[in-house]
Amino acid sequence: MHSLHSRLLLAASLVLAGFIGATGLALDKAFHVSAEAAMQNQLQSHIYALLAAANEDENGHMMPPKELPEPRFSEPDSGLYAVITDHENKPLWHSTSLTGRDINVTRQQMPGKRSFSEFTRSGIQLYVLTFGVAWEDYAGTEALYTFTVAEDATGLQTEIDSFRSTLWRWLGSMALVLLLAQGIILHWGLRPLRTVTTDLQQIEKGRADSLDGDYPKELTGLTSSLNSLIEHSKAVQIRYRNSLDDLAHSLKAPLAILQTSQPGDRDRDPDDGQSLLSEQVNRMDDIISHQLQRASVSGRATLAKPVPVGKVVERLVRSLDKVYREKQVAVNLELDAAATFTGDAADLMEILGNLLENAYKYCKHTVLVQVRTDPYTAGVEISIEDDGPGIAADQVETVLQRGKRMDESIPGQGLGLSMANEIIAVYGGQLTFADSSLGGTLLRVTFNEQ
């Protein structure tokens, strides 16, 4: 069941079928009950008519009716029958219609009491009402009689059957109409999803750049997230392409130097104690690691999980403590546990790793790391300071300027800082330098609202 459409349709159809079935049953039952009540009333009025038609003899005893109020009592097998019995349940009289039959449905009944029931006698279904009557003669003696009226149920059954078939026909066509309506509603309701799918396919085929249709507001969250994912991956792609471009270009320079150099030059030690070969090899290594680093920065992704900054700082400090064990660096951490970085954890680690290593390398004994959050902008500020010699202003300039193109390479230090600076820039953050109160450099990274 992988289609939303068939899922909804199946569920709705089941609910609809149950609902319509229950409605039908209830209506059927109600009709049945009311038809029987009407039958009982009708039989009752037959009994009253018989009572009214009964006569008295000279002593005041009851005489069975001669003129029958209802012609069907006089027709044989008419389906309407009447019997009068005495207090011993002996029949005193029966209607002409009952001639030749014995339906034996009489029950002794106390005066004023009645009972309505259904019988099946010799294959005929009958509704039977018995009614007890006390008849006082002139001497004041009461005689007890029971009037029984029975009617063939066939007529009522036919009526019920016809009601039933009409009912189910109506309900059935209603269900069909409802299902059809539901199908149409579903089709219409789910259309935006299909639109998004086709639009995505257009993007896949390269015919569109983003999802920019007019989508219902339930979908705009999804589509705008998709759009930023698409944008993000496009940005990454561009960064890759630019880095590869730069990489190729900037490797050309040292390669050209090596190619044009004389074989003797390559091993000769120049004044700085480095051979031309190893100098250019180092330069190429710097270029490669720098450009690869730039290319692998993810940038701020929309669906990235916030990374706790303090945890990353702690991991790096533990690792650096190990590497710089001999230096016995005293690191003071003031970390705000709530500070998070929205982006790739590896990028944050790269930024902080480079900055922290710089501090470990140049400090005398002490490094201070502070991580703070700005409650107004939800930004994060990370400052790393040391008690080392500090960085000169022109060096700061170099570090921050470096990187765009590595053609004018300065081998050695500063590469880590300039890499960190570039990653920070990708995330829209800032790296600033200041003099630390500890005596060395204060490096401050700020990321604005995330």
Add this chain to the structure above:
Amino acid sequence: MHILVVEDETRLREQLRDRLRECGYVVDVAADGEEGLYYGEEYPLDLAIIDIGLPKLSGIDLISRLRAHNKHFPILILTARGNWQDKVDGLETGADDYLVKPFQFEELEARLNALLRRASGWSKPVLDCGPISLDTGKQSITVSGKPVELTAFEYKVLEYLMLHAGEVISKTELTDNLYEQDYDRDSNVLEVFVGRLRRKLDPDNSISPIETLRGRGYRFRLQANSG
């Protein structure tokens, strides 16, 4: 000093082996993680150089397996990708230092020396015992402030003894750590070297830094100067 190099790149592995041997180390090499694990578990090592990206068993897994087997020798990791995630993962698993490829051999040697010294409990690059001072960085010796010229082999013997100052070092242990396995290991040669070393360090026989314990081996007798 016995060093294991686990590196899958044949050229680099052989270069490292040759240059480390030139420096007087005993070197075993392994081309993948599983072989590295075998050497690490079966041989008494003083240090391992492990590449992070190894076939069969990754460098990180190799380090954690070695540490899980209570192997406490220092480990230096080599990583081609200089990213911090790799470095931190390696160091957290139990490595002691890292080096990003490509590197200058001199840089590697300096790191090795520092790790070996640290593992022997020396925190400074210069080992001072009485009047004898050995600089592991410059590989030079002074006695009472005067430089003493030693051959590379004599230096290695002295360095090993001083790094284990106060401990009895058997001749077998000393030869194991100074010669390759398939090398001719004649203990008389070692005695000759120790004798020569004694004469160079202590020509007038006043400090007797190296003791001979009959049937057991040698011991560097002088204690490390405090501070």
